[in-house]
Amino acid sequence: QKEVEQNSGPLSVPEGAIASLNCTYSDRGSQSFFWYRQYSGKSPELIMSIYSNGDKEDGRFTAQLNKASQYVSLLIRDSQPSDSATYLCAVNSEAGYNAGNMLTFGGGTRLMVKP
Amino acid sequence: DGGITQSPKYLFRKEGQNVTLSCEQNLNHDAMYWYRQDPGQGLRLIYYSQIVNDFQKGDIAEGYSVSREKKESFPLTVTSAQKNPTAFYLCAIAAGVPYNEQFFGPGTRLTVL
Numbered sequence: 001q002k003e004v005e006q007n008s009g010p011l012s013v014p015e016g017a018i019a020s021l022n023c024t025y026s027d028r029g030s031q032s033f034f035w036y037r038q039y040s041g042k043s044p045e046l047i048m049s050i051y052s053n054g055d056k057e058d059g060r061f062t063a064q065l066n067k068a069s070q071y072v073s074l075l076i077r078d079s080q081p082s083d084s085a086t087y088l089c090a091v092n093s094e095a096g097y098n099a100g101n102m103l104t105f106g107g108g109t110r111l112m113v114k115p
Numbered sequence: 116d117g118g119i120t121q122s123p124k125y126l127f128r129k130e131g132q133n134v135t136l137s138c139e140q141n142l143n144h145d146a147m148y149w150y151r152q153d154p155g156q157g158l159r160l161i162y163y164s165q166i167v168n169d170f171q172k173g174d175i176a177e178g179y180s181v182s183r184e185k186k187e188s189f190p191l192t193v194t195s196a197q198k199n200p201t202a203f204y205l206c207a208i209a210a211g212v213p214y215n216e217q218f219f220g221p222g223t224r225l226t227v228l
Contacts, residue, residue: 004157008155032215032216034216034217042221042222043205043219043222044158044219045219046217046218049216088158090217092215102160103215103217105157105158105159106157107155107156107157108156108157
C-alpha cells in the first residue's frame with residue numbers, strides 16, 4: 001500500500017513569515033511529486049511539480065525533494081493571508097509512456113496565515 | 116471557454132436513488148479520473164480511464180459506475196448501493212507523459228437527504 005503522509009495542522013504563521021509544509025512517502029520508486037492548493041469549498045489547484053532531487057523555485061514557492069529520505073516539502077516565502085488554504089501533497093510512482101498516471105494523495109495540511 | 120467542466124455544482128439525492136455526475140473536457144487528453152473527498156480528508160480514487168471504452172476501478176469503486184463512450188466525457192453514476200455517498204466529487208485529467216500532472220474540474224458536492 002503506497003502511503004503519503006502530511007501533518008493535518010493547522011499550521012499557523014504570521015503574515016510575512018515563511019511557511020514550511022512537509023510530506024513523506026512510502027514508495028521508494030516514486031518518480032513525480034506535486035503540491036496542490038485547495039481553498040475551502042473549491043477544487044485542488046496544481047501549484048508546484050518536482051521530479052529531481054533538490055530545490056525548485058517558482059515565485060514565492062519553493063519545492064524541495066529528497067528521494068533518499070523520501071521527503072518532499074513546500075516553502076512559502078512572505079506568506080499572505082490569501083495563502084490560507086489546505087495544501088495537498090501527491091506522489092506518482094509510475095513514469096513514462098503507458099504509465100498508470102496514478103497519484104496517491106496525502107490528507108493535506110491546513111495553513112492559516114494571520115495578518 | 117475551455118478546460119474541465121463538471122455539473123451540477125450541487126446535487127441533492129434521496130436515499131435509494133441513482134444519480135449521475137457529469138465530467139466533460141475539451142483538452143484532448145486521454146486519461147480521466149474520478150475522486151471522492153470527504154471533509155478534512157485527502158482524495159480517494161474511485162475510477163479512472165486511460166482511453167475510450169476502457170476504465171479501471173480505483174480504491175473505492177464499490178457503489179459507483181462509469182462509462183467512457185467519448186474521449187471528452189467520463190460520467191460517474193452514484194448508485195443506491197453506495198452506503199455513504201455524501202461527499203465532494205472531483206473529476207481530473209492527466210496531462211500525459213512524462214510527468215502526468217493532474218488537473219481538476221470544479222467539483223460536484225453531493226448530499227443525500
